Amino acid sequence: MEFGPIFRSLLRSRARVILIVAEVALTLAIVANCLSLILDTRAQLARPSGFDDEHLIAIQTNPFDDRLRDQKVLDRLVDQDRRTLATVAGVRAVSHTGLRPWERSGNITAVRVPGTHGEPARTQSAEADPGLFDTLGIPIVQGRGFTEAEYDHGADAPLSEVQPVVVSRALADALYPNGGALGKPVADAEETQRFTIVGIVDRFYNPFGNTSEKVMFQPARSVGFDFGSRYLVRTQGNPAPLMPQLEKALLGVEKGRFVQLRTLVDSRDEFHGRDRLLVASLNAVMALLVLVTALGIVGLTSFSVAERQRQIGTRRALGADRLAIVRHFLLENWMVTSFGVVLGVLLAYGLNFGIVTWVAGAKLSLATVAAGALALWTIGLGAALGPALRGARVPPAIATRNV
Amino acid sequence: MLLYNLRLAWKSVRRYPVLSALILLGIALGVGVSTTFITAYHVLARDPVPGKSGSLHYVRMNSWGVADDPFRQTPPPLITWRDAQELLKSRVPARSTATFASRGTVFPPDGTRPSRQSLRLVTADFFPMFDVPFRYGGPWSREADARPETVAVISSALNDRLFGGANSVGRTIRIEKTELKIVGVLAPWRPRVRAYALVSDPLGAPEPVFLPLALTGPMELRPAEFQMSWRTPAPGEEKLPYASRLLVNEVLFVGFWAELPNPESVRAYRSFVDAYVTEQKKHGRFPHPLNNRVTSVLDLMAELKVVPPQTKALAVISLLFLVVAALNLIGLFLGTVLARASTVGVRRALGASRWTIFVQHLVECELMGLAGGILGVLLSLAGLAVLNRVYGDGPKGVAFFQLDVPMVLAAVVLSLLAGAIAGLYPAWRICAIPPARHLKSQ
Numbered sequence: 091m092e093f094g095p096i097f098r099s100l101l102r103s104r105a106r107v108i109l110i111v112a113e114v115a116l117t118l119a120i121v122a123n124c125l126s127l128i129l130d131t132r133a134q135l136a137r138p139s140g141f142d143d144e145h146l147i148a149i150q151t152n153p154f155d156d157r158l159r160d161q162k163v164l165d166r167l168v169d170q171d172r173r174t175l176a177t178v179a180g181v182r183a184v185s186h187t188g189l190r191p192w193e194r195s196g197n198i199t200a201v202r203v204p205g206t207h208g209e210p211a212r213t214q215s216a217e218a219d220p221g222l223f224d225t226l227g228i229p230i231v232q233g234r235g236f237t238e239a240e241y242d243h244g245a246d247a248p249l250s251e252v253q254p255v256v257v258s259r260a261l262a263d264a265l266y267p268n269g270g271a272l273g274k275p276v277a278d279a280e281e282t283q284r285f286t287i288v289g290i291v292d293r294f295y296n297p298f299g300n301t302s303e304k305v306m307f308q309p310a311r312s313v314g315f316d317f318g319s320r321y322l323v324r325t326q327g328n329p330a331p332l333m334p335q336l337e338k339a340l341l342g343v344e345k346g347r348f349v350q351l352r353t354l355v356d357s358r359d360e361f362h363g364r365d366r367l368l369v370a371s372l373n374a375v376m377a378l379l380v381l382v383t384a385l386g387i388v389g390l391t392s393f394s395v396a397e398r399q400r401q402i403g404t405r406r407a408l409g410a411d412r413l414a415i416v417r418h419f420l421l422e423n424w425m426v427t428s429f430g431v432v433l434g435v436l437l438a439y440g441l442n443f444g445i446v447t448w449v450a451g452a453k454l455s456l457a458t459v460a461a462g463a464l465a466l467w468t469i470g471l472g473a474a475l476g477p478a479l480r481g482a483r484v485p486p487a488i489a490t491r492n493v
Numbered sequence: 494m495l496l497y498n499l500r501l502a503w504k505s506v507r508r509y510p511v512l513s514a515l516i517l518l519g520i521a522l523g524v525g526v527s528t529t530f531i532t533a534y535h536v537l538a539r540d541p542v543p544g545k546s547g548s549l550h551y552v553r554m555n556s557w558g559v560a561d562d563p564f565r566q567t568p569p570p571l572i573t574w575r576d577a578q579e580l581l582k583s584r585v586p587a588r589s590t591a592t593f594a595s596r597g598t599v600f601p602p603d604g605t606r607p608s609r610q611s612l613r614l615v616t617a618d619f620f621p622m623f624d625v626p627f628r629y630g631g632p633w634s635r636e637a638d639a640r641p642e643t644v645a646v647i648s649s650a651l652n653d654r655l656f657g658g659a660n661s662v663g664r665t666i667r668i669e670k671t672e673l674k675i676v677g678v679l680a681p682w683r684p685r686v687r688a689y690a691l692v693s694d695p696l697g698a699p700e701p702v703f704l705p706l707a708l709t710g711p712m713e714l715r716p717a718e719f720q721m722s723w724r725t726p727a728p729g730e731e732k733l734p735y736a737s738r739l740l741v742n743e744v745l746f747v748g749f750w751a752e753l754p755n756p757e758s759v760r761a762y763r764s765f766v767d768a769y770v771t772e773q774k775k776h777g778r779f780p781h782p783l784n785n786r787v788t789s790v791l792d793l794m795a796e797l798k799v800v801p802p803q804t805k806a807l808a809v810i811s812l813l814f815l816v817v818a819a820l821n822l823i824g825l826f827l828g829t830v831l832a833r834a835s836t837v838g839v840r841r842a843l844g845a846s847r848w849t850i851f852v853q854h855l856v857e858c859e860l861m862g863l864a865g866g867i868l869g870v871l872l873s874l875a876g877l878a879v880l881n882r883v884y885g886d887g888p889k890g891v892a893f894f895q896l897d898v899p900m901v902l903a904a905v906v907l908s909l910l911a912g913a914i915a916g917l918y919p920a921w922r923i924c925a926i927p928p929a930r931h932l933k934s935q
Binding site: 105106109110112113116117119120123124127131152154156200209210212249278279280282283316317348363364366367368370371372374375378379381382383385386389390392393396397441444445448449451 | 512515518519522523526530559561563598607608609670713715723724725801802803805806807809810811813814816817818820821823824825827828831832879880883884918922
């Protein structure tokens with residue numbers, strides 16, 4: 091291989107070499123960091139809630155008619171709503187609950203094992219009726235759910251009474267790291283209220299505060315004139331077509347209120363909206379950047395081929411075959427690209443250090459950098475191939491002209 | 494001379510159409526991508542209350558009562574109703590306001606179906622503090638806060654819906670059970686970052702209704718955004734009227750802003766807040782070490798990361814993209830320029846000076862830069878339209894990210910700069926070539 095002559099000829103066209111090296115290096119640095127940001131964000135986007143998101147509708151109702159200021163009327167209305175929603179064709183399960191999946195909203199409370207001191211565990215807490223677990227599609231893996239009697243009694247229960255609760259595995263483990271949480275007591279941070287764990291669910295993920303996997307469900311009706319009431323409906327098929335019927339059914343029961351319906355998939359998409367936009371933006375930037383760089387390499391290699399027509403002609407006249415010419419230009423390009431890649435790896439780590447320090451994000455992994463380097467090598471060679479082939483077509487006769 | 498140079502540039506574009514298109518595309522992509530993401534960053538990071546962000550200060554204090562204190566480092570983002578009422582009495586700040594968001598049913602005057610709206614509870618000072626623009630009428634008076642009077646300020650969108658856009662000052666609307674007199678209608682107003690709601694939902698739209706804070710008790714308005722409490726209500730407390738409950742409960746839901754025009758007043762106000770908390774400690778409140786914060790708007794924005802870090806990262810990355818595009822350009826220009834070396838040789842031999850040749854090629858590069866820049870701005874409009882599908886206020890709402898004059902100017906300067914940087918070296922190379930070398934080979 092003619093490394094020596096190629097290297098010496100590179101030294102004669104320093105401007106071109108510096109340009110390609112700089113372009114490749116910067117491109118690699120940017121691509122590696124974009125990839126790293128994308129992988130980091132993707133991991134969060136892929137996290138499932140554990141619920142049957144695709145078949146769930148969240149309904150928020152808010153009363154405005156003065157008749158509904160009476161708490162007893164509202165309580166009765168909730169029972170009517172639950173019955174009515176369950177009768178709509180295509181509905182699989184209905185729940186009245188304070189849980190707001192994918193809405194970055196709800197209650198966070200601090201709980202502890204009674205009698206212990208130190209940092210309490212922070213957890214989401216939500217009121218639930220007996221139908222919640224069926225509606226979300228999360229089975230109770232240990233213990234039991236709530237009874238209708240517990241739910242009916244829950245909201246009016248005095249503070250002194252020990253309430254049954256269902257918790258997620260993450261909360262159970264946080265409170266009782268050695269296992270066996272079922273049947274054990276829990277209290278709020280100041281121990282004014284006591285609970286007993288009667289059931290544990292395995293699957294629960296609702297990003298909110300720093301408590302995404304921890305939840306404590308209490309059996310209680312949650313309805314008030316100022317905050318309304320909330321239902322989750324699980325459908326047999328596609329939930330969207332059922333929404334007008336559900337709205338009509340609820341307004342048929344009581345029209346002195348607002349009813350808002352939303353599929354869980356919509357809420358989830360909105361929740362992920364900015365992250366998805368980020369991933370799309372990074373992808374677009376990467377693709378355009380690679381395109382620009384590839385065009386640049388094509389352009390520069392073309393000029394170098396055009397400049398050296400006579401030189402190619404001479405080599406061909408002296409016996410070099412076409413393959414030798416192609417090899418020459420590819421090798422030359424590979425050497426330049428390699429300089430760029432080496433410099434680019436350093437730059438990538440430098441840029442990553444800057445981004446992690448001053449902005450945010452994850453550290454660059456070796457695999458990401460390696461993938462970026464490999465991609466740039468391939469792109470560099472691919473971009474040089476066209477001009478090199480064109481160079482190989484220069485006829486030997488060129489060498490004899492204009493001398 | 495310029496005209497002659499422009500004509501030469503046009504000729505060279507026509508001679509290398511594919512290459513010229515590539516150059517144009519390169520600049521357009523570079524300027525388009527960087528303008529898009531720098532605009533996204535600029536819209537979020539710029540001063541949300543121009544000229545006043547330095548003087549508006551947010552007040553935080555740690556009233557958390559139990560032994561377990563999640564706010565050891567940073568005090569909670571909101572304060573209690575009772576503390577807000579005490580702070581409002583201070584005359585140290587030029588202006589001050591306490592605020593929270595609620596929700597309520599608005600009954601149209603014509604008796605049609607009511608609607609549920611977000612409400613913002615504020616004091617009279619709020620409007621001048623945050624430069625809220627009015628179309629009709631104006632804010633209520635400080636006396637209206639004190640009494641309190643049943644008055645309201647509504648947004649221009651709500652005024653359009655309820656009153657067909659007419660001047661509705663003096664008319665009344667009913668919210669929940671209270672009849673309120675409209676004293677002001679806002680001009681269309683959509684700050685991209687709501688300085689007054691930094692801790693809850695800074696990118697949301699302003700509420701359609703503003704009410705005097707003192708109506709909270711009488712109208713029984715509950716906080717609709719987040720609230721925190723460390724204390725379970727004492728027995729019997731739930732039975733008290735709402736207005737009295739507000740004065741004894743320890744629920745944190747109020748944001749507090751003070752306008753402090755100079756460093757002396759900031760210092761004076763800090764010692765006032767410290768003195769207030771020390772005084773409260775005597776009554777058994779504020780058990781934790783003194784940890785009060787009086788923070789300016791821009792500092793609070795930085796602390797709360799109102800600009801998502803990813804937006805910053807993208808702005809940096811897109812600037813580097815522009816650098817790559819410019820490097821690319823140098824290469825392409827170098828190619829087109831050197832390909833014409835023999836023509837230049839003839840021109841030099843016929844008497845053109847180096848300077849003439851240099852200027853000629855620089856003009857050509859600048860022309861390409863400018864054309865690419867204009868194309869780039871158009872591209873960034875498309876890019877921003879994509880971003881707006883996620884950030885905007887719904888399909889008919891305001892486009893969240895918009896190019897403003899400074900950003901367009903920045904894009905033009907950027908593209909001229911790219912043209913200059915990319916053109917200098919090739920132009921210098923071509924004018925430095927001795928004419929004889931190229932004449933010889935003809």
